Amino acid sequence: MQKPTRIAPSILAADFSQLGKEIQRLDQAGADLIHVDIMDGHFVPNISFGPAITKSVRSVTKKPFDVHLMISPVDLYIEAFVEAGADIITIHPEAGPHFHRTIQLIKSLGVKAGLALNPGTPIEIVDHVIEDLDLLLVMSVNPGFGGQSFIPGALDKISALRQKIDTTGKDIDLEVDGGINFETAPKAIAAGADLLVAGTATFKGGPDHYAANILKMKGQ
Numbered sequence: 001m002q003k004p005t006r007i008a009p010s011i012l013a014a015d016f017s018q019l020g021k022e023i024q025r026l027d028q029a030g031a032d033l034i035h036v037d038i039m040d041g042h043f044v045p046n047i048s049f050g051p052a053i054t055k056s057v058r059s060v061t062k063k064p065f066d067v068h069l070m071i072s073p074v075d076l077y078i079e080a081f082v083e084a085g086a087d088i089i090t091i092h093p094e095a096g097p098h099f100h101r102t103i104q105l106i107k108s109l110g111v112k113a114g115l116a117l118n119p120g121t122p123i124e125i126v127d128h129v130i131e132d133l134d135l136l137l138v139m140s141v142n143p144g145f146g147g148q149s150f151i152p153g154a155l156d157k158i159s160a161l162r163q164k165i166d167t168t169g170k171d172i173d174l175e176v177d178g179g180i181n182f183e184t185a186p187k188a189i190a191a192g193a194d195l196l197v198a199g200t201a202t203f204k205g206g207p208d209h210y211a212a213n214i215l216k217m218k219g220q
């Protein structure tokens with residue numbers, strides 16, 4: 001069942017020179033989770049940061065860390081991100097030879113497991129693993145960069161995945177990531193998403209605007 005909308009600001013759009021402070025600002029502004037984008041320059045054409053920086057800012061908030069791994073091979077690094085304080089770890093099925101094994105590994109370490117679907121990845125890929133998942137992530141841009149435009153085809157995928165999730169009867173978050181703003185957020189919610197990642201739109205206008213931006217994307 002679709003839950004009330006929650007917002008996970010992506011710290012990819014933060015001022016990295018004051019990352020801890022930025023996360024505290026997001027916490028105070030009403031962020032529900034903190035979305036942490038990890039990019040390796042190999043699986044995606046951009047590099048962000050790794051487990052050491054994730055760990056260094058973990059203590060500044062109690063909000064869950066929603067870690068989106070865009071790295072390949074991914075299995076080698078799961079434990080490091082658990083130790084860094086991840087609450088949810090989301091992987092891409094293309095990032096390793098056996099994504100069912102990766103999901104089992106994440107769960108065996110006591111962390112929630114998510115699966116991310118790129119714009120070109122068919123939704124049927126979730127069929128044999130959906131019962132094991134805590135979160136499904138629909139990428140509404142090709143992964144690698146913040147500030148891209150929302151790909152409208154993501155809305156049909158969200159609707160179809162909403163039906164699949166509801167058929168299981170399980171509590172699985174349906175997250176959307178990429179190009180979420182005041183115009184696209186209501187469309188993603190109407191399609192069935194209950195967790196919205198927003199980088200550029202959360203940080204728009206500077207710290208004084210974070211709270212209003214988050215509320216606006218929630219439709220409040």
Ligand SMILES: O=C(CO)[C@H](O)[C@H](O)COP(=O)(O)O
Nearest residue numbers: 143144146147178179199200
């Ligand atoms: O995973 C991502 C990119 O690969 C980011 O989470 C996403 O792009 C957020 O940035 P924005 O809201 O600016 O689109």
Ligand SMILES: [Fe+2]
Nearest residue numbers: 037068177197
């Ligand atoms: Fe992301």
